[in-house]
Amino acid sequence: MSRTGLWVGLGLAALASLPAWVQDSFLLNAMIHVFLLGAAAQAWNLVGGYAGQVSFGHAAFFGIGAYTAAWLLSRHGVTPWVGLWVGAAVAAGVSLLVGYPTFSLRRHFFALATLALAEIARISFLNWEVVGAAIGLYLPLEYRNRLAYLMWDSKPPYYWTALTVFVLATAVVWVVDRHRAGRYLRAVDQDEDAAEMLGIPTRRYKLYAMGLSASLTAVSGGVYALYVLYIDPYNVMASRISLLVVVIALIGGRGTVWGPVLGAFFIVLLNEYTRAWLGGRGAGTDFILFGLLVVLLSLYQPRGLVGLLARPLRQPQVAVAGAGGDEEEPPRTLPTEEVVLRVRGVQKSFGGVRAVRGVDLEVRRGEILGLVGPNGAGKSTLFDCLTGFARPDGGEASLGGARVLGLPPHRVAWAGLGRTFQGIRVFPDLSVWDNVLCGAEHSREGLWESTLGEAPEPLRRRAEALLRSFGLWEHRHRPAGQLSYGQQKLLSLAMAVLRQPQVVLLDEPAAGVNPVLVEEIGRQIRALNAAGLTFVVIEHNMEFVMRTCHRVAFMAEGRVVTVGRPEEVQRDPRVLELYYGR
Amino acid sequence: MELVWQAAVSGVVLGLVYALVALGLSLVWGVMDVVNLAHAEYLMLAMYATYWLWALGKLDPTLAAPVVVPVFFGLGWLTYQLLVRRIVRAPLAAQIFATFGLLFILRYGAFAAFGPNVYGVWRPGEGTVAVLGVPVATSKVVAAAVSLAAFGLLAGFLRYTKTGKALQAAAQNRDVALALGIPVDRMYALSWGVGVASVALAGAFLIPFYQVSPTIGDAFLLLAFASVVLGGFGRVDGALVGGLCIGLLENLLGTLISPTFKFLFVFAAFVAMLLVRPQGLLGDGGR
Numbered sequence: 001m002s003r004t005g006l007w008v009g010l011g012l013a014a015l016a017s018l019p020a021w022v023q024d025s026f027l028l029n030a031m032i033h034v035f036l037l038g039a040a041a042q043a044w045n046l047v048g049g050y051a052g053q054v055s056f057g058h059a060a061f062f063g064i065g066a067y068t069a070a071w072l073l074s075r076h077g078v079t080p081w082v083g084l085w086v087g088a089a090v091a092a093g094v095s096l097l098v099g100y101p102t103f104s105l106r107r108h109f110f111a112l113a114t115l116a117l118a119e120i121a122r123i124s125f126l127n128w129e130v131v132g133a134a135i136g137l138y139l140p141l142e143y144r145n146r147l148a149y150l151m152w153d154s155k156p157p158y159y160w161t162a163l164t165v166f167v168l169a170t171a172v173v174w175v176v177d178r179h180r181a182g183r184y185l186r187a188v189d190q191d192e193d194a195a196e197m198l199g200i201p202t203r204r205y206k207l208y209a210m211g212l213s214a215s216l217t218a219v220s221g222g223v224y225a226l227y228v229l230y231i232d233p234y235n236v237m238a239s240r241i242s243l244l245v246v247v248i249a250l251i252g253g254r255g256t257v258w259g260p261v262l263g264a265f266f267i268v269l270l271n272e273y274t275r276a277w278l279g280g281r282g283a284g285t286d287f288i289l290f291g292l293l294v295v296l297l298s299l300y301q302p303r304g305l306v307g308l309l310a311r312p313l314r315q316p317q318v319a320v321a322g323a324g325g326d327e328e329e330p331p332r333t334l335p336t337e338e339v340v341l342r343v344r345g346v347q348k349s350f351g352g353v354r355a356v357r358g359v360d361l362e363v364r365r366g367e368i369l370g371l372v373g374p375n376g377a378g379k380s381t382l383f384d385c386l387t388g389f390a391r392p393d394g395g396e397a398s399l400g401g402a403r404v405l406g407l408p409p410h411r412v413a414w415a416g417l418g419r420t421f422q423g424i425r426v427f428p429d430l431s432v433w434d435n436v437l438c439g440a441e442h443s444r445e446g447l448w449e450s451t452l453g454e455a456p457e458p459l460r461r462r463a464e465a466l467l468r469s470f471g472l473w474e475h476r477h478r479p480a481g482q483l484s485y486g487q488q489k490l491l492s493l494a495m496a497v498l499r500q501p502q503v504v505l506l507d508e509p510a511a512g513v514n515p516v517l518v519e520e521i522g523r524q525i526r527a528l529n530a531a532g533l534t535f536v537v538i539e540h541n542m543e544f545v546m547r548t549c550h551r552v553a554f555m556a557e558g559r560v561v562t563v564g565r566p567e568e569v570q571r572d573p574r575v576l577e578l579y580y581g582r
Numbered sequence: 583m584e585l586v587w588q589a590a591v592s593g594v595v596l597g598l599v600y601a602l603v604a605l606g607l608s609l610v611w612g613v614m615d616v617v618n619l620a621h622a623e624y625l626m627l628a629m630y631a632t633y634w635l636w637a638l639g640k641l642d643p644t645l646a647a648p649v650v651v652p653v654f655f656g657l658g659w660l661t662y663q664l665l666v667r668r669i670v671r672a673p674l675a676a677q678i679f680a681t682f683g684l685l686f687i688l689r690y691g692a693f694a695a696f697g698p699n700v701y702g703v704w705r706p707g708e709g710t711v712a713v714l715g716v717p718v719a720t721s722k723v724v725a726a727a728v729s730l731a732a733f734g735l736l737a738g739f740l741r742y743t744k745t746g747k748a749l750q751a752a753a754q755n756r757d758v759a760l761a762l763g764i765p766v767d768r769m770y771a772l773s774w775g776v777g778v779a780s781v782a783l784a785g786a787f788l789i790p791f792y793q794v795s796p797t798i799g800d801a802f803l804l805l806a807f808a809s810v811v812l813g814g815f816g817r818v819d820g821a822l823v824g825g826l827c828i829g830l831l832e833n834l835l836g837t838l839i840s841p842t843f844k845f846l847f848v849f850a851a852f853v854a855m856l857l858v859r860p861q862g863l864l865g866d867g868g869r
Contacts, residue, residue, distance in 0.1 A: 054678050101857040108617050109856050111678060112807050116849040119804055123846045189675075239800055247686070250679055284693030284796070291686025298679040299668055 015163060019156035028155040030272040032227060035162035036220045038264025040241070041248035042169040043216035048246065049254030050173075050182060051209040052189025053103065057114030058217050058245045060121040061091040063237035065218025066225035067125065070137045073149070080150045084222040088215035095214030096207055103206045122237040136232025139225065150226050158227045165223050166264075169216045174257045176212075180440070180450035185209055186255065187427045187438045194425040197387060198495060199413030199442035208447050217245075244271070247290050251297060253304030262305050335367030335550050340534055341417075341503045346395030346405065348378075348385050355381040357558035358395065363503055368525065368535045370549035370566065372542070374579055378558040379538045380422060383505050387419050388412045400502055414443035418501035422508050424488040426495070428481030432472055435480045435491055436463045439498035459498070466494045470524060486517035490524065497528055506537045510544045522548050546570070554578075589837035590830060591716040595726045597829020602729035602784040603802055604809035604821040605736070606658075606777030612816035613753040613773040614670060619681040621806060622799035623688035624778045628654055628785030629794035630692060633701050636789075643703055644724070647786040651779050658778025662771045670770065685799070692796040702793035721790035728787050732780055733822050740818065749773060753816075801845070808852035814862025823863055827851075 019028060040062055048054050068087030072078035078086075094117075102113045126134050143149035150161060176182045187195040188202045196202050225231045244267065252263020267290065274286040301307045341363035348356040356378040363369050371379050384390035386397055388409040397405040404415050413419075426435050437455050455463075467473040470490045475483060480491055489509060496504055509525065510518040522544055529535060539545050545552060545566060552569040554561045556578040562569055569575055607621045631650050635641040641649070661684070669680045710717040740746040751759040752769035760766050792798075805828060813824025828848055836844030855862065 052675055054675060098853075105856065105860050108674070108678075109811075109860055111617075112811065113853055113856050115804060115807070116853050120846055120849050120853070123843065123849075127842050243686075246682070250682075284690035287686050287690035288694060291683045291688075291690065294683030294686060295665065295680055296683075298672075298676045298683060299665075302673075302676060 019159050025155055026276065028159050030269055032158055032162045033272060034264050034268040035166035036224050037244055037248060037268050038260060039166045039169040039220040040217045041245045041260040041264055042173050043213045044245045045173055045249045045254055045260050046176065047209045047213040049249055050185035050189065051206050053206055054111045055114040056111055056242050056246065057118035059237050059239060059241040060118040061095060061214040061217040062221035062241050063121060063125065064091045064094060065221030066231050066236040067131055069222035070139055070225040070231050071131055074137055074140055079148055080222060080226055084219050087218040087222045091214040091218035092211040095210045099207050099210040103203050118239060118242055122233050125233045125237060134232065136230060139229045161223055165220050170257065170261060172212065172216060176451055177257050179452060179454060183430065183434045183438060184450065186430055190427040190429060191425055193389065196409035197413060197419050198439050199410050200438065201410045201442065247294060251290065251293050251304055253306030256303060256306045259304050259306040335364045338365045340365040341399050343397045344395055346382065346385050346397060347393045348381055348390055349393055354558055356385060359560050361553060361560055363534060363536055365534055366532065367550040368529050368537060368548055370545040370552040371536055371538045371555060372545055372552055373555035377555040379555050380507055383419065383507055387417060416502035418496040418504040420492045420496050420506050420509065424485065424492055426480040426488050426491050429479055431477050432480050432491060433476040436467060436494050436498055439495035441499040463498055466498060470494055486513040489513060489521065493524065497533060500533065503534045503536060506535055508538055510539055510541045518544060585837060588716045589833040591713055592718055593830040593833030594826060595718055595722050596833060597826035598726035598729040599784065599788065600805050600809050600828050601822045601825025602732055603781055604806040604825050605732065605818065606780040607806045608810045608815060608818060608821035609773050610777040611810065613749060614770050616666065616677050619678065620684040620688055621781060622803035623685055624654060625781045625785045625802055626692060626794060626796065626799050627688060628782035629789045630696060632786045632789045633703060633794060636703050643786055643790050647783060650786050651783050654782030655775040655779035659771050659775040662774035666774060667767065689796055689799055696796065698796065700793045700795045703789050705790060719791060725787035728783065732783060736818055804849060808848055811852055811862055812855050814864035817864055820862055820864050
C-alpha cells in the first residue's frame with residue numbers, strides 16, 4: 001500500500017506541476033482531453049467494468065452534463081459550481097430511468113438500449129430550441145478568469161480543473177474497488193443468479209453503479225463545456241465520445257482502478273497526436289489499431305493493458321488461529337419438533353407439464369431433511385419456486401412464520417433461506433476469500449456502508465473458520481475458478497452458510513465429485529448441522545442420504561409421496577415401485 | 583389522406599429494405615446467440631464494393647450483386663473462422679467487445695482506404711414504378727423485391743433442405759446437435775457466411791439510392807437492431823415483420839408529425855418494445 005501510495009503521490013505531483021515547465025499548448029490541450037475522457041472512461045468502468053453492464057451511450061450523459069452546466073450559466077447566470085452538480089443529478093436520473101427496466105433483461109438489451117438512448121438524446125437536443133437546437137450554446141465570455149465560474153483564458157487552470165475531475169473519478173472507483181461494493185458488483189457481473197441467492201440485491205447495485213457512473217460522466221462533460229466554450233450535439237453528444245470512452249476502459253483494463261488511467265493516456269494521446277501528424281485523411285488509422293487491440297484483448301487478456309503489466313501480487317498472510325480440519329466428527333444432534341420451513345400446496349407448470357403438483361412439506365429446526373426421487377420428480381423446480389427463481393402457480397411457504405413464496409431471490413435470502421445450485425456456481429474470477437465474503441448478511445447492509453466499509457470483524461472470523469475447516473484457507477487468494485471441482489463445491493457450501501441462514505437448500509451437493517470428497521462434504525454438512533444449521537438436501541447418492549439425513553422426503557411426479565426416517569422410506573413399497581420400477 | 587397512403591406505401595418499400603439489412607443480424611443472433619455489433623459495417627463495405635465496381639468497372643449495381651454477394655459470404659465465413667469461433671463460448675462481455683473491436687477495424691479501415699467523402703451511384707434517367715397507385719423509384723422497388731425473394735429463399739432453405747434443418751438444430755441446442763453428429767462449427771460458419779452475404783445483398787441494392795460513407799453503419803446498426811427486437815429476435819420472420827414496422831413507423835410518423843424526428847420515433851418505439859415486450863411481436867420467450 002505505502003509503495004503504491006508513494007508512486008501515486010509522485011505521479012500526481014508530476015502531473016500537477018506539468019504546466020509549470022511545459023508551455024506547449026498542444027500538449028496541454030491533449031492532456032485536458034486525457035483527463036476529461038479518462039474521467040468519463042473511469043465512470044464507465046463502474047458500470048461497464050465492475051458491474052459488467054456494457055453501455056454504448058455514455059455520450060448522452062456527457063452531453064447532459066455539458067448542456068446543463070452551459071445552459072444554466074448562459075441563460076440564468078448560475079455558476080458551474082452548482083451547474084455541474086445539477087447536471088450530475090439530471091444524468092443520474094436519466095440513467096436510472098433507462099437502467100431500471102432494462103437491467104432485468106439480458107445484457108445485450110441494456111447495451112442496445114443505451115445505444116438507442118444516445119441517439120434519442122442527440123436527435124432531441126439537435127431539435128430542441130430551448131438549448132439552441134442545431135446552433136448549440138455559447139458560454140458567455142464575461143465570466144472568464146473568475147474561480148467562481150471556472151472559466152479562464154489560458155490553459156493551465158483548465159488543466160488543473162480537468163485533473164481534479166480525473167482524480168475524483170479515479171478516487172471514487174478506488175473506494176468502490178476496495179470495499180464490499182466492488183466485490184458485489186464483480187459478483188453480479190460473473191453470476192447474477194448466484195449473487196441474488198446469496199442475498200445481494202443485484203438490481204440495486206447495478207442501478208447504484210449506473211447512477212454514479214452517469215453523474216461522474218456528466219461532471220466531466222460539464223467541465224468540457226467550460227473548456228471549449230461552445231457546445232452543440234455534434235461535439236458533446238457524438239457517438240465518437242461513447243466509443244472512445246469504451247475503448248479507453250477496455251484497452252486499459254476494465255474492472256480495474258488503473259486500467260482507465262493507463263488507457264486514457266495511451267488512447268487519447270495517440271488519438272490527438274495521430275490527428276495532428278496525419279491530418280484529416282489519417283484520422284482513422286489509430287482507431288484501426290484500437291479495434292485490433294480490443295479484439296486481441298477480448299480474446300487473450302480481458303483485463304487489458306493492466307492485466308498484461310501486472311505481476312501476480314503476493315498478499316500478506318493473515319495469521320489467526322483457526323478451527324483445524326481433521327477433528328473428530330461431533331455427535332449427531334437431534335432435531336427439534338419446531339417447524340421452521342412450512343410448504344403448503346406449491347404448484348408449478350411449464351406449459352402443459354405439471355412439474356410440481358401441490359407439494360406439502362415441513363422442515364424442522366435442526367434437522368437434515370433429504371429430498372429424493374427420480375429425475376423429473378420436481379425437486380429442483382420446488383427449490384426454484386421456494387427461492388424465487390420460478391414463479392409458482394399456487395401454494396404458500398413460510399420461513400419462521402414469514403411468507404417467502406413469491407419474493408425475489410435476494411428477499412428470500414434476506415428472510416433466512418440459503419441455497420446452492422446443481423453443478424457449481426462460484427464467481428470464478430473473484431478470489432476464494434472474496435467469494436466467501438459475498439455470502440455475508442445483506443439484509444441490513446446499506447449501499448453507503450458497503451461502499452465505504454469492509455465486512456465486520458466477526459464475519460471475517462467466521463469466514464476464516466469456515467475456509468480453514470474446509471481446507472480452503474491456503475487457497476484464499478487464488479481465483480475460485482482455479483480450484484478443483486470438489487473444492488468449488490465446498491466453497492459454494494461455505495458461501496451459502498456464512499450468514500447462518502435458518503434453512504439451507506442444497507441441490508445435489510455430492511454429485512460429480514470423487515468418493516473421498518463425497519465423504520468430506522457429508523462430514524462438513526453434518527458438522528454444520530451439529531452447530532445448529534438446518535438443511536434440505538436433494539441427492540441421488542442413497543448411501544450419502546442414509547448416512548447424513550435425519551428424515552427423508554420422497555418425491556415423484558411432482559408430489560411428496562412419503563416422509564419418514566431414512567430406513568422407513570427406503571423400505572416403503574411405493575418408493576421401491578416409483579424409484580426402481582419394481 | 584393521399585399523403586398518408588403515399589407514406590404508407592413507401593414505408594413498406596423502405597421497411598423491406600430494412601428487413602433485408604436486419605436479416606443477417608437476426609440469423610446470427612438466433613443461431614449462435616451472438617450479437618454482431620459489426621453487422622452494419624459489412625453493409626457499408628458492400629456498398630463501397632458495389633460503388634467501385636460501378637465507378638471503375640462500369641458494372642451496373644444489379645449485375646454487381648452476383649459478384650459482391652459470394653465474396654461477402656467468404657468474408658463472413660472467414661470472420662467466423664478467424665475471430666468468432668474463439669468467442670462462441672466466451673462470457674457475454676467478451677463477445678460484445680470482440681465484435682465491437684471488429685466494428686472499429688472495419689469502419690476505420692474504410693476511413694483509411696476511402697476517406698470521409700460520400701459516394702453514390704448515379705444512374706441518369708431512372709424511372710418510377712407505380713406501386714398501388716403510388717409512384718416509387720424503380721431502384722427502391724427492385725430492392726424491396728430482392729428483399730422479399732431473399733426472405734423466401736432463406737425460409738425455404740431452413741424448412742426444406744437437410745442443411746437448413748441441421749442449422750436449426752444447431753441453433754436450438756448445440757450439445758444435442760453435436761451428439762447427433764451435426765457439425766455445429768460448420769453450421770455456425772455457414773450462418774455467418776449467409777448473414778454477411780445477405781447484408782451485402784442489401785448493400786448492393788441500396789447503393790443506387792443511398793450514398794455511402796464510412797460512418798453510415800451507426801444508423802443502420804440501430805435500425806437493424808430495432809427491426810430484430812421489434813419483430814422478435816432469433817426468428818428470421820421477426821426481422822421481416824420488424825423491418826416493415828420500422829419502415830412504416832418512420833414514414834407515417836415522419837409524414838404526420840415531423841420528418842426531423844422520424845428516427846426519434848423509431849428508437850423510442852425500440853426502447854419501449856425492450857421495456858414492454860422484450861421478446862418482440864412474434865417471440866415467445868423473453869429472457
